Amino acid sequence: MPRLPPSLIRQAGAISPHVRTLLPACRDIDSAVTELRWIREHVRDTSNPRVPSGDGLQQQREEEVGRRRVARLCAKRGRGVPLQYVLGSQPFGRLDVRCRPGVLVPRAETEACVMHLGEMIRGGELLLNQSGDMRVVDFCTGTGCIALGLYDALSKAEGTMDVIGIDVSHVAVNLSRENLKRNVDRGVLVPPADRKSIAFRREDVFDDAAMRTIPPCDVLVSNPPYISSSVWTYGRGQMGYSVRKYEPKLALVPGAGLPVYDDCDHADVFYVRLLDVADWLKPKVLLFEVGDLEQAVRVVRLVRRKAHTRLAKCELWRDWPDLTPEEDEAPELEVNGEVISVRGSGNVRSVFVRI
Numbered sequence: 001m002p003r004l005p006p007s008l009i010r011q012a013g014a015i016s017p018h019v020r021t022l023l024p025a026c027r028d029i030d031s032a033v034t035e036l037r038w039i040r041e042h043v044r045d046t047s048n049p050r051v052p053s054g055d056g057l058q059q060q061r062e063e064e065v066g067r068r069r070v071a072r073l074c075a076k077r078g079r080g081v082p083l084q085y086v087l088g089s090q091p092f093g094r095l096d097v098r099c100r101p102g103v104l105v106p107r108a109e110t111e112a113c114v115m116h117l118g119e120m121i122r123g124g125e126l127l128l129n130q131s132g133d134m135r136v137v138d139f140c141t142g143t144g145c146i147a148l149g150l151y152d153a154l155s156k157a158e159g160t161m162d163v164i165g166i167d168v169s170h171v172a173v174n175l176s177r178e179n180l181k182r183n184v185d186r187g188v189l190v191p192p193a194d195r196k197s198i199a200f201r202r203e204d205v206f207d208d209a210a211m212r213t214i215p216p217c218d219v220l221v222s223n224p225p226y227i228s229s230s231v232w233t234y235g236r237g238q239m240g241y242s243v244r245k246y247e248p249k250l251a252l253v254p255g256a257g258l259p260v261y262d263d264c265d266h267a268d269v270f271y272v273r274l275l276d277v278a279d280w281l282k283p284k285v286l287l288f289e290v291g292d293l294e295q296a297v298r299v300v301r302l303v304r305r306k307a308h309t310r311l312a313k314c315e316l317w318r319d320w321p322d323l324t325p326e327e328d329e330a331p332e333l334e335v336n337g338e339v340i341s342v343r344g345s346g347n348v349r350s351v352f353v354r355i
Contacts (some may be wrong), residue, residue, distance in 0.1 A: 018070065021078040035083060039073050041248065042087045073076035080242040092145045094278060095183050102171045102253040106145040109319040110223055110289060114146050117287055118153025118320040119223070126354070128218045128284050134161025135283060137214060137276060139205055139222040141165030142251060144176025146221055146354045148183065151198045153321035155190045158318075163198040164214065167207065169250060176200040205273055207260060216282045217265055227252045231267075264302070267291070271299050278355075279308045286353035293333075295349040300335045303353055313354040314338075319346025 004023060013020040014030050018039075019127040022032040043066050077086045082098040084090040091097070093115055099105050120126050128134060134154065138147040145167035155159055167173050177200050192198050203210040205224075231239050232253045243252070255267045261272045271288060286309075286343050289294045291332060293323075298314050303309045316333060318325070321344035325331060333340045342348065 015018060018074045021071075021074045022222070023078070025078050025080050035077065036074065038083070038087065039077070040070055040154050043069050043073070044330065057070070063225040065340045067285050072297075073292040080194070081246055082125050082242055084257065085246065089103075090143075092150050094188050094348070095145070095148055096186065097143050097145050097148070097179050098158075098175060098182060098190075100175060100249050102222075102248065103169070103175050104142045104247055108296060109346070109349050110146065111149065112118045112322070113287065113317055114221075115153065116317070116344075117219075117285075118150055119173075119322070121154060121219070122157060126285060130158065133161070133221070134159060135162040135215065135217040136219040136221065137283070138163070138165045139167075139220070139328070140224045140270070141167045141176050141200060142172050143204045144172075147198060147200070148179060148221060149174070149276075150221070151196075152183075152189055154195055161197070162215075164217075165198070165200040166203045166214075167200070168202065168204045169248075172251075173200050173202045179311060182223045190305075194355060203276065208229055212280060214277075214281060218283055219285045219287070220274070220278055220281060220283040221287045222270070222274055223272065225250070225252050226267055226270065226289070226291050226295060228265065228267040228288065229256070231255055261334045265298060268295065268298055268302065271302050272313075275302060275306050275309060279306070284355050286351075286355070288351045288353075289350055296348045296351050297333075297335050300340060303351070304336070304338075309353060315354075316340055316348050317343045317350040317352055318342065318344035319349045320344050321350075 008025060009020060012023045012032060014028065016036065018036050019029065019032045022035050026032040028036055044188055047066055050077040073086050079082055082105050084102055085104040088099060089096050090099050092106050092111050092131065097106055135149050141147050143164050148165050151163045165176050178196060184191050190196055204212065227239060232244060232249065235241060254266055258269050261269060264272055264349055288299060290299055300314050303312060303314055325345050329345055333342050
């Protein structure tokens with residue numbers, strides 16, 4: 001990570017000592033000022049004042065407690081701890097998603113792709129079946145943000161809906177269940193019932209017996225581990241210091257003990273496995289988050305290698321799939337002689353498959 005110019009540090013300190021503290025993590029003054037505002041708002045909104053009316057001394061004590069808490073959270077963030085862990089939550093669509101160490105932090109780009117998929121289904125662009133009934137399975141669910149986001153987006157649709165979130169981590173499954181309860185209690189999510197249900201299960205996607213207990217689905221989504229060991233170790237590409245130090249390797253890097261597939265980068269093993277699972281679950285739509293354009297191209301090639309997806313429609317989605325591409329963002333890409341549509345603006349983020 002490049003060192004900060006002394007002039008920038010002085011400029012930050014002139015605004016506020018807290019801005020200077022946040023600068024090593026934020027890297028620019030505007031971001032540091034914004035994060036300081038969020039930290040102060042968090043402290044204000046989560047404080048539990050015990051000040052009787054007219055008790056000025058007690059009010060001063062409470063204000064001092066708040067100032068110390070702001071300073072403590074700024075110091076924590078300045079060391080590189082993700083802001084979502086510092087504040088304890090992250091907005092995701094209409095949801096407020098609890099975040100804790102040991103579970104991957106939801107990204108804004110993931111939110112954009114999930115909301116776009118929900119809008120496509122809700123708006124009729126994807127007619128999955130005549131009855132309107134739908135089942136969604138989200139593998140590597142983490143905080144549950146994808147499963148919960150789709151449940152929220154589609155809960156007013158006609159027909160029955162069943163959403164299943166699956167993760168191998170006990171910590172993740174417990175947190176996803178907590179996020180379900182939290183957002184139901186806040187009145188954001190429709191409480192699960194007979195016709196609208198959502199549940200989270202601890203299962204290993206590489207366990208054949210466990211995968212065969214999952215009922216057939218219409219939509220299969222996943223943000224699986226997709227980072228290579230070398231990128232994780234050396235911090236190449238978009239892999240930042242904060243992610244490597246504080247976020248769970250289990251959710252980001254495929255383990256060394258996972259199966260080896262022919263002509264497949266180890267970073268891509270989850271996609272091969274999920275395509276095999278899709279052969280059992282028979283989804284009509286797949287959406288996989290990927291790390292970059294190169295990995296997206298490899299995933300398209302993997303899709304074309306499987307008999308049940310060989311003729312499927314593939315599309316690449318950028319970070320913001322609902323936005324109009326910039327002039328330098330090509331609307332198409334050629335993969336092994338096949339022209340693949342590219343939707344949205346930003347970096348290539350997901351592979352969409354319509355079977």
